[in-house]
Amino acid sequence: MLNHEKNIIELKNITVRFDGETILDDLNLTIRDGEFVTLLGSSGCGKTTTLRIIAGFLEPDEGEVFFDSKNMNGVPAHKREVNTIFQRYALFPHYNVFDNVAYGLKVRHVPKDEIRERVMEMLRLVNLEGFAKRSVAKLSGGQQQRVAIARALVLKPKVLLLDEPLSALDAKLRKDMQVELRNIQQATGITFIFVTHDQEEALSMSDTVVVMNEGKIQQIGSPEDIYNEPQNAFVADFIGESNILDGVMKEDFKASFSGHTFQCVDKGFTPGEAVDIVVRPEDVDIVKPENGMLRGTVTSVTFLGVHYEIIVDIGGFKWMIQTTDYAGVGDTVGLSIDPDAIHVMKKSKYSGLYGDYSTFSDEMEEMNQMSEELAEEYAEELAAQRAEEEEEEKDDASGGSAEEGAGT
Amino acid sequence: MKNRTFLQRIIGAPYIFWAAVFIVVPLIIVVYYSFTDAAGSFTLDNMKNLSDYGQIFRDSILYSIAATAISLILAYPFAYVMSRKREKTQQIMMVLVMLPMWMSLLILTYSWMNILERQGIVNTFLSKIGLSPMTLIGTPGAVIFGMVYNYIPYMILPIYSVMSKIEPSVLEAAEDLGSGSASKLYRVILPLSMPGVVSGITMVFVPSVSTFYISQKLGDGKILLVGDIIERQIQGNYNYNSGAALSFVLMVLIILSLALMKLFAGEGDDSLYV
Numbered sequence: 001m002l003n004h005e006k007n008i009i010e011l012k013n014i015t016v017r018f019d020g021e022t023i024l025d026d027l028n029l030t031i032r033d034g035e036f037v038t039l040l041g042s043s044g045c046g047k048t049t050t051l052r053i054i055a056g057f058l059e060p061d062e063g064e065v066f067f068d069s070k071n072m073n074g075v076p077a078h079k080r081e082v083n084t085i086f087q088r089y090a091l092f093p094h095y096n097v098f099d100n101v102a103y104g105l106k107v108r109h110v111p112k113d114e115i116r117e118r119v120m121e122m123l124r125l126v127n128l129e130g131f132a133k134r135s136v137a138k139l140s141g142g143q144q145q146r147v148a149i150a151r152a153l154v155l156k157p158k159v160l161l162l163d164e165p166l167s168a169l170d171a172k173l174r175k176d177m178q179v180e181l182r183n184i185q186q187a188t189g190i191t192f193i194f195v196t197h198d199q200e201e202a203l204s205m206s207d208t209v210v211v212m213n214e215g216k217i218q219q220i221g222s223p224e225d226i227y228n229e230p231q232n233a234f235v236a237d238f239i240g241e242s243n244i245l246d247g248v249m250k251e252d253f254k255a256s257f258s259g260h261t262f263q264c265v266d267k268g269f270t271p272g273e274a275v276d277i278v279v280r281p282e283d284v285d286i287v288k289p290e291n292g293m294l295r296g297t298v299t300s301v302t303f304l305g306v307h308y309e310i311i312v313d314i315g316g317f318k319w320m321i322q323t324t325d326y327a328g329v330g331d332t333v334g335l336s337i338d339p340d341a342i343h344v345m346k347k348s349k350y351s352g353l354y355g356d357y358s359t360f361s362d363e364m365e366e367m368n369q370m371s372e373e374l375a376e377e378y379a380e381e382l383a384a385q386r387a388e389e390e391e392e393e394k395d396d397a398s399g400g401s402a403e404e405g406a407g408t
Numbered sequence: 409m410k411n412r413t414f415l416q417r418i419i420g421a422p423y424i425f426w427a428a429v430f431i432v433v434p435l436i437i438v439v440y441y442s443f444t445d446a447a448g449s450f451t452l453d454n455m456k457n458l459s460d461y462g463q464i465f466r467d468s469i470l471y472s473i474a475a476t477a478i479s480l481i482l483a484y485p486f487a488y489v490m491s492r493k494r495e496k497t498q499q500i501m502m503v504l505v506m507l508p509m510w511m512s513l514l515i516l517t518y519s520w521m522n523i524l525e526r527q528g529i530v531n532t533f534l535s536k537i538g539l540s541p542m543t544l545i546g547t548p549g550a551v552i553f554g555m556v557y558n559y560i561p562y563m564i565l566p567i568y569s570v571m572s573k574i575e576p577s578v579l580e581a582a583e584d585l586g587s588g589s590a591s592k593l594y595r596v597i598l599p600l601s602m603p604g605v606v607s608g609i610t611m612v613f614v615p616s617v618s619t620f621y622i623s624q625k626l627g628d629g630k631i632l633l634v635g636d637i638i639e640r641q642i643q644g645n646y647n648y649n650s651g652a653a654l655s656f657v658l659m660v661l662i663i664l665s666l667a668l669m670k671l672f673a674g675e676g677d678d679s680l681y682v
Contacts, residue, residue, distance in 0.1 A: 057580055077583040084584045090577035094599045103595070104585035155585065 007069070008033040008159060008191050009054060014063035016049055016215075023049050024060070025215040031159075031193065036185050038194045038202040041212035042238075047195045050212075051161050054193065056080045067158075082159040083152035088168060089144045091136045091151070097123070098132040100147055104155040122150040125184070142173050149184070159191040166201065178205055199239050203227065211235050232345055236278045237354035243284075243319050244355025247277040247344070255344055258314055260293050262337060266344035276345040278355075281322040283341030286310070292334015298327045311357050318357040438659075441652030454653035461637055461654065468633040469661070471548065471623075472616035475555035476563075479612045480605065482556070483563035487604075488597065490564075491571035498572070505561050513558060517625045520557065524550055524626065546628030554622040555612075562611035570604035571597070609669060614662055634658050 009031040016024040024046045031037050039047040052058040053065060056077035065072045072080065083104075091100050101122055105115045123129050126146035131139070136147060145165060152160055162181075166174045182205050185192045196202055202209050203223040211218040211226060211234075219231045230236035233244050247257030252267035257277045269275060289295050296314035310327055312319045312335065319335070327333050359368060445451045490501045508516060523529045524544040531541035544550055574597065582592045620635030627633075634654060641651035 055580075055584060057583075076588075077580070078586050078588050082584075084581070086577045086581060088575075088577065090575060090581040092578060092581070092596060094596075103582075107586040107591055107595070151581075151585065 006033040007031070008067065009193075010064075010066040010069075011050070011053070012064045012066070014050070014053060014060045014065070016046075016053070016058065016060050023215055024053075027063070027215070027217060029210065029217065029220075031191060033158075034189050034191055036182070036192045036194065036205060036207045037210060038196060038206040038208070039210050039212060040196060040199060040202040040238075042197050045212040046215040047197075047212050048163055051084075051163055051193065051195050054159070055082060055084050055161055081157055082161055083155055083157040084161040084163065085145075085148050085152055085165045087163045087165065089148040089165075091144055091147055093137060095136070096132070097128060097134050097136060097139070097147055100136055101150045101154055103151060108155075118154055119150075122154040125153070126150045141168055142177065145169065145177065149181075153184070153188065153190070157190060159193060160185075162192060162194045164195055164197070166196075167198075174201075181205065203239070211238060213238075229343065230278060230345065232348035233276050233278075233350040233352075233354050234348070236276075236343075236345065237350075241281045241320055241322075242355060243279045243281065243317075243357070245277045245279070245317065246352070247275050249273045249275050249344060253339075255342060258294050258317065262293065262342055263339040264342040264344060265340050266342070269344065269346075274347055276347060276351050276355075278343040278345060279319075279337060279341055281309070281320040282307075283337065284319065284321045284323070285336040286321060286323050286325050286327055287334045287336045289332050289334045292336055294335040294337075295332060296335065298329050298331045298333060301327065301329055320357040438652045438655055441649050442656040443653075445649060446647075454649050455657075457650060458653060458657060461634070464632055464634055464637055465657075465661070467631070468617050468635075468658075469665075471552055471555065471633065472613050475552045475559065475616045476609055476613045478552065478556050479560045479563040480609065483560055483567055483608065484601075484605070487564050487567040487571050487601075490568050491574070492576075502568075505564050508558070509561050513621065516558065517554060517622060520550075520554060521545065521625050545626060546630045548631060550626040550628075551623050551631050551633075554626040555616045555619065558622065559612040559615055562615075563608035566607040566611065567601055567604035570601045574600050606669065610666055613665070617662060618658060 007030050009029075011027055011029040014024050014027040014029075015022065027046070027050065029050070039050055041047045049058065053060055056072070056075060056079075059073065067081065092103065095103070098119055101119045102115050105118060110118075120129070120132070123132060126149055128143065128146050128150065131143065131147075136144060139147065145168075148165070165181075166177050169177060178201060181192070181194075194202075194205065203226070206223055208220060209223055209226045210220050213234055219226060219235045221229070226235065226239055230239060230242075236242045236244055245257045247255050249266075249269035249271065250256050250261060251271045252269075253264055255262050255264045255266070255275070255277060294314050296312040296319065298310055299313050299318065300311040302309040304322075307322045307324050308326060310321045310323060312321060312333060314335070321335070442454055443450055443452065445453065490498055493501065521528070525531070526541065526543070526545065528545070530544060534541055578600075579592060579596065582596045587595060617633075618635050620633065620639045623631050623633040623636055638651050638654045638658075641647045641654065
């Protein structure tokens with residue numbers, strides 16, 4: 001039944017604009033039958049818009065949508081063989097659990113006995129057997145989530161679209177639901193297209209991850225590919241932690257960065273080509289300074305249970321290193337990096353934007369910049385104030401002495 | 409809420425006092441007058457005499473049902489469209505709906521008299537373009553029109569209020585699960601907006617059935633509703649007892665019809681119809 005070679009959904013040259021802003025920019029995506037595909041990106045990257053185009057809630061301004069090689073442009077949502085799990089479930093508040101799940105079957109005028117059978121079977125699948133008569137308003141978030149899943153799956157769709165379905169659940173329940181969704185996907189063989197901003201979720205659940213940013217696909221690949229072979233600085237920074245450095249490819253298998261030439265496993269660059277180098281924090285070993293390829297000073301150490309997270313300053317660039325070895329703040333340490341821990345990427349528009357661990361988030365970086373600017377302004381103000389005060393003091397002094405003069 | 413603080417008890421007091429003096433006491437007086445004669449002794453004559461007004465009661469109810477039904481048919485799609493517009497547009501539409509409510513009913517009704525009169529604006533226009541004038545004023549149509557015109561905001565607002573609370577994603581879910589427009593309306597929008605429909609019906613039917621001004625002016629004195637008779641008994645004949653009896657029966661009729669409607673519409677979840 002499963003045919004991973006068959007393309008079930010194809011998006012060709014999709015462009016969407018909204019209020020003059022380009023939300024999706026000439027997007028091409030092919031999804032194979034039976035795959036668990038995750039669209040991953042931060043908010044505003046176009047992942048939900050992509051999902052809404054597949055569902056039929058939104059028509060692209062340009063481009064074509066194909067299901068099973070049939071053009072679906074202009075086909076309304078209720079005539080498409082896909083079903084959606086909405087972000088906040090969107091259950092029908094006026095129906096109980098049974099009637100929510102039965103909705104699609106009733107619309108299709110399925111005989112009553114069959115509805116009963118299929119709904120109960122679905123409720124069993126999602127562990128809600130005893131809840132058929134319960135009002136959906138009285139369910140917990142996790143239970144509502146299960147109702148939403150049952151309501152969509154009971155129609156046996158070819159493709160299930162999931163729009164950040166786990167974002168409203170607490171961390172532990174989210175983990176359970178991840179496993180459960182994965183199991184359901186494997187048991188039913190239905191193609192899942194899952195939208196999330198959580199990279200861990202994407203890596204742990206998917207067959208294929210599609211990393212998106214600014215309305216464009218940055219990289220498509222298996223979770224391992226995405227993590228080990230990021231195509232540009234954005235992907236390297238977004239997935240996991242990375243130290244991203246400016247480097248030069250001297251020749252095949254020889255990359256130079258941070259003032260040292262390293263052995264690496266990458267080739268095919270023109271000699272002397274400027275490149276971005278990615279080194280994952282867990283791939284760096286801390287050694288004695290005299291044995292290190294690079295040398296630097298530890299500026300911060302955080303204990304995280306499994307390992308220490310150590311920030312090392314090497315020539316002004318802050319490296320993040322995850323290690324079980326301890327080093328103290330202020331220590332001089334050496335870094336050792338294996339050839340296969342070095343990943344070389346072509347330069348992109350994202351080069352230089354990410355990869356230094358002076359701060360962990362872009363937001364913090366902006367705040368730092370802002371506070372620097374504010375501090376400067378404040379300093380100027382203080383200086384101006386002081387100058388004024390000095391003037392006044394002078395005036396007072398002269399005034400005072402005049403009075404004194406009058407007194408004597 | 410068993411252990412209410414002193415403050416909680418005291419802040420409700422002014423209104424409770426107000427309601428007792430100006431609502432409950434007058435109601436008792438209405439009932440008292442209904443069952444007494446001019447001399448103050450108990451009688452059922454007032455009630456017996458009401459049979460003379462059977463036709464008028466029937467007309468009042470029929471006109472009000474017609475006005476309520478027309479308001480509902482016009483208001484429902486409007487409220488739906490309004491609730492799906494973007495926020496700014498919704499606000500503008502809301503002002504347009506409310507605008508007539510900010511003007512006096514008297515002025516509005518007089519204006520409509522002017523428009524609908526024998527030599528009014530409509531007929532002048534008709535004769536200008538070579539059509540024969542129509543009798544508009546003094547017809548049941550004019551009275552029902554007046555009711556719809558004046559009370560339709562009270563239908564639109566409660567329906568709009570519940571409709572705007574329906575999440576767009578719930579409607580998308582209905583489409584996603586295979587509902588076309590008709591099925592979406594019947595299975596989702598209609599049941600979810602029922603509480604608004606019930607309040608809208610109440611808020612249009614009650615003032616319509618007891619109006620006297622609209623029927624007097626737009627009915628041109630030819631159409632009498634219960635409100636007109638009550639006014640005539642009290643203002644014209646100074647027959648407070650008969651007027652009170654009419655009011656009392658009208659009140660009972662309204663309460664009965666509202667109870668009936670709640671029973672009919674509220675067969676599902678009662679908690680929705682607060």
